[in-house]
Amino acid sequence: MNKTLAILGWGTVAVLGAVAVGAVAVRRGEPINALWLVVAATCCYALGYRFYSKFIATRILALDGLRATPAERLENGRDFLVTNKWVVFGHHFAAIAGPGPLVGPVLAAQFGYLPGTMWVLAGAVFAGCVQDFVILLFSVRRDGKSLTEMAKDEIGRVGGFVAYVAVIAILIILLGVAALIVVNALKASPWGTFTIAMTMPIALLMGVYLRRIRPGKVLEVSGLGFVLVLAAIWGGQYVSQNAALARMFTFSAPTLAILIMIYGFAASALPVWLLLAPRDYLSTFVKLGTIALLGVGIVALHPTLHMPALTRFVDGTGPVFAGKIFPFAFITIACGAISGFHALISSGTTPKLIARETETRMVGYGAMMCESAVAVMAIIAACVMQPGIYFAINSPAAIVGQAPATAAATISSWGFPVTAADMQALAHAVGEQTLYNRTGGAPAFAVGMAHIFSHSLGGETLMALWYHFAIMFEALFILTILDAGTRVARFMVQDALGHVYEPLGRTSWYPSILATSGLIVAAWGYFLWQGVKDPLGGINSLWPLFGIANQLLATVALCVATTIIIKTDRIKHRAKYAAVTLVPLAWLVAVTFTASWHKMFDPNPRVGFLAQARALSAGPATGVTGRLIFNNRLDAAVTGILVVMVTLVLVESLRQWWGILSGAREARVKESPFVRTRLVEEQG
């Protein structure tokens, strides 16, 4: 009876999912309701989790509930700790959820809602969730080793070295792009800048409260900080309406870039936990709350998507970023589908908290499903806007023109009608002077989110408050990533330099702290400055670079996973199962290598870095031409170096696989020995 009910229930989910995906995929020419995307996503995730992840868990990974995990064997009350699975799930999700699944889908919406939705659903179920799950499990079976350590152990020294360099490269590019998103969201926005500036004294106040008044009461003080932030957002409107105050908080993009670089250096080099730790808590509090609220808002309002399923820009001529749907849609959306960065978290804190191997499925596969759901929400937020408005916000001035009337006319000529009056009314409604040329994805997401919130909570009068709430929410956690990322990169560089000269490795030696912090900030600051000065808005060149770097790291992670599966399955004569990681790996290699080729050598100056350098050389010289040419060549070189390094890992992996499968090489799995868990007896 139970089996019959299960078949009927899952059969219904499958049919419903097929109908919803079909409706999303084949509907043309008329707006579609966002609930179709929600239903399609829910059914795909449910089926993926119930069947595909279970297949991987039982047939390939053979999860063993009786095997003691490092959290049990090495428990020390600090890093290694047996933790409730739901708590680990929440902790893991809070660590993997960042601006990526919000910004990438917004940018990719220039192709229409269909490509992004399909990639997010298929990418997550068959690639991203699988990567996070298997890397988490393999790390658990290796005492919580990191991805770079596993790459070194399983693929060889080249794998370990490349993974290490790729992590630093990604961090630097990511931090540069993240900072650029904040700059583009806050430039010439006194309301937004005031709100973000106010988070500094609020965080300091929280720090004092935590240290002096109620030590350790973080949840309590985070709630208090959140109320103060809401007050700052409310107060921001009066700042923007007062000429003197508005002038004080109005900054150009270069000025904001310099301020953010100073902030990043101070956050990395100075002992400023009084500021940073409370900001981190506040950012997490706001992030989790907002994501939950957005989900509720979308279901409650179930808005209509005005963006078509496919736009004319699938041909590669898009104004947001140039390049065809393949491969660029697949590198633009990373975090919502598959992100190499997640492999670092799946092999970082999380494996040290897992109580039982069987819980890796829920934590690894399940948390990535939730991240993917966030990306679906971002697609909906971007597509509820009229397409003309979406393109007016996201297109750089160099493409659509500087003057509002010219920009509106250009965008309307693409078949997406918008008028200067529409844009003026929208800017007025959200409390900004203008919303043109706000590249980077964050302002477009904020407008979409404000649209959803204001229609479900508070009405049109609260549109400006919701917009600035969304901007604050994005900027706050991007700034948290900037300070945390700069510190992580600084420690990695110090670890490496410590092998050359021992004092450089000491994390308490100030000359080393200052030098390495300066080095890291200079590196990402260079990319930020390049983006700020780029006439195409910076996102056109930097976001693809970040996407390529992130997906190349996923390639390394999947090489490690495939190598381990082949080694394990060679012993058990089931090497065919390596396909679960090999197929996504092959797809990522095709995507990232094609994208890299285009970014380096495509003859279209809007796509290829070298073509743009040539076009600039051939054109009229201005004061910045030389630097723009250098920047393009540098971006091409960075892309080329990353591709060469990942090719080395691939070749090394292929040699391993060939040797193992042909019997020439011993299939030695470097796992910790089996120890029977005592948790079962304790619970029994």
Place this chain on the structure above:
Amino acid sequence: MKRVREGTRVFAATLFATLREIFDEAAYARFLSRAGTVSSRAEYAAFRREFEDAKVRRPKCC
């Protein structure tokens, strides 16, 4: 009705435990338990010092 009440209680307790873990309150409680002491300004400062050494190495995703 009793099952609903019990389910709600378990859900709320798990949610609270998750938030305490995410916001490091649980880590602070473990620190105090390990040190065999009670919460104070000095203990919290010591916890932060120890915690920062580990926390700065934790990556956060994009």
